[in-house]
Amino acid sequence: MxxxxxxxxxxxxxxxxxxxxxxxxxxxxxxxxxxxxxxxxxxxxxxxxxxxxxxxxxxxxxxxxxxxxxxxxxxxxxxxxxxxxxxxxxxxxxxxxxxxxxxxxxxxxxxxxxxxxxxxxxxxxxxxxxxxxxxxxxxxxxxxxxxxxxxxxxxxxDHAAIEKRFGVQQSRLIDFWAMAGDKTNDIPGVKGIGSKTAIEIISKHADITQATEDETLSPAVRKKLAAGMTDYITSKHLVALRTDINLGFSLKQLRLN
The missing domain is CATH 3.40.50.1010 (5'-nuclease)
Incomplete structure (x- = not known):
């Protein structure tokens, strides 16, 4: 094709x-x-x-x-x-x-x-x-x-429009939504962590699990992260699209008539 x-x-x-x-x-x-x-x-x-x-x-x-x-x-x-x-x-x-x-x-x-x-x-x-x-x-x-x-x-x-809209790089969108949640799809995120705090955490950490030990974050934020890590993992699974679905047809069959 x-x-x-x-x-x-x-x-x-x-x-x-x-x-x-x-x-x-x-x-x-x-x-x-x-x-x-x-x-x-x-x-x-x-x-x-x-x-x-x-x-x-x-x-x-x-x-x-x-x-x-x-x-x-x-x-x-x-x-x-x-x-x-x-x-x-x-x-x-x-x-x-x-x-x-x-x-x-x-x-x-x-x-x-x-x-x-x-x-x-x-x-x-x-x-x-x-x-x-x-x-x-x-x-x-x-x-x-x-x-x-x-x-x-x-x-x-494009990447610039995405970063302007969400405040994070395109490569970090899944982490961002998993942490801040997504009300339109009832995805929980981490309780008590809003968009602003999520952006701050993401800007500092490639691995969100490390943020619970980050002393530059307030004790309250670290406590919320530790308590909400299960919801974060659940949310990350929900927001990430699968790319391994068994389709049952080939790309060649999609040629326009």
């Missing part, structure tokens, strides 16, 4: 477009879904052109992934998908397939892990891919072969 692989986080794209269309909807739900499907398909066609992709796939989430079994509170406070959207997912999948793009829904895995696996397989073979998503979880994967593109801001993410 040669060329550029386009990897679309399908529900991320659909839900963002649906949110705008549903707020502006003045007709029936059926007509709104038709319009929304057309907008999603148009977005996919634009993304193929923008990335000059030779291969492409739109990935949906499977049922409860390993994270739900590993940590019972994972995404527990997240609002369910609107019924109108849930019932129309097959229509969205068909609309995307009409662009010539492969649509894939795993049995149990999350789209993020599937996309990360594909992107890293490409990178291992010195081939380029572009991930299209506003999900920050993809940012640790950014490298010379893996790009991340925000369709709604019309921009590629």
């Amino acid at each position: 040669s060329g550029q692989l386009l990897l679309i986080d399908a529900l991320n794209l659909i839900r963002r477009i649906y949110a705008v269309d549903s707020n502006q909807n003045k007709g029936s739900d059926e007509q709104m879904i038709i319009t929304c499907c057309a907008r999603v398909a148009h977005a996919c066609e634009k993304l193929i052109k923008i990335t000059q992709a030779s291969h492409a796939i739109a990935v949906f989430d499977g049922d409860k992934s390993w994270r739900y079994h590993y940590y019972q509170h994972y995404k527990s406070s997240r609002a369910p998908m609107p019924a109108t959207l849930q019932n129309a997912l097959d229509k969205f999948k068909h609309a995307i397939e009409q662009t010539g793009m492969v649509v894939f829904t795993p049995l149990n895995d999350e789209a993020d892990d599937i996309i990360a696996t594909l992107a890293h397989k490409m990178a291992d073979n010195q081939l380029c891919s572009t991930i299209v998503s506003t999900d920050k979880g993809f940012l640790p994967s950014l490298n010379n072969y893996i790009n991340v593109y925000d369709y709604f801001k019309k921009e590629y993410l």
Whole structure:
């Protein structure tokens, strides 16, 4: 295989477009879904052109992934998908397939892990891919072969933008989220450690476990770290995307029709 692989986080794209269309909807739900499907398909066609992709796939989430079994509170406070959207997912999948793009829904895995696996397989073979998503979880994967593109801001993410947004280097994002937590996904982090303290600790330590012995940190912070190390390890597993999912298909099968 040669060329550029386009990897679309399908529900991320659909839900963002649906949110705008549903707020502006003045007709029936059926007509709104038709319009929304057309907008999603148009977005996919634009993304193929923008990335000059030779291969492409739109990935949906499977049922409860390993994270739900590993940590019972994972995404527990997240609002369910609107019924109108849930019932129309097959229509969205068909609309995307009409662009010539492969649509894939795993049995149990999350789209993020599937996309990360594909992107890293490409990178291992010195081939380029572009991930299209506003999900920050993809940012640790950014490298010379893996790009991340925000369709709604019309921009590629880079290391400077990441450091400006989070206050840490891209290579330390997983440590940062594991320590400070991630409320959007109900990932606990270390209790009592916020973003500011997490940034301070990360700037001083490549190995977070060493921070519990750092006397330049306040006794209160060291105590919180020692007490929260189990949650830190749990959180680190949750925020890190897997890159070893057994896909069941080859990259060659993703060539655009």
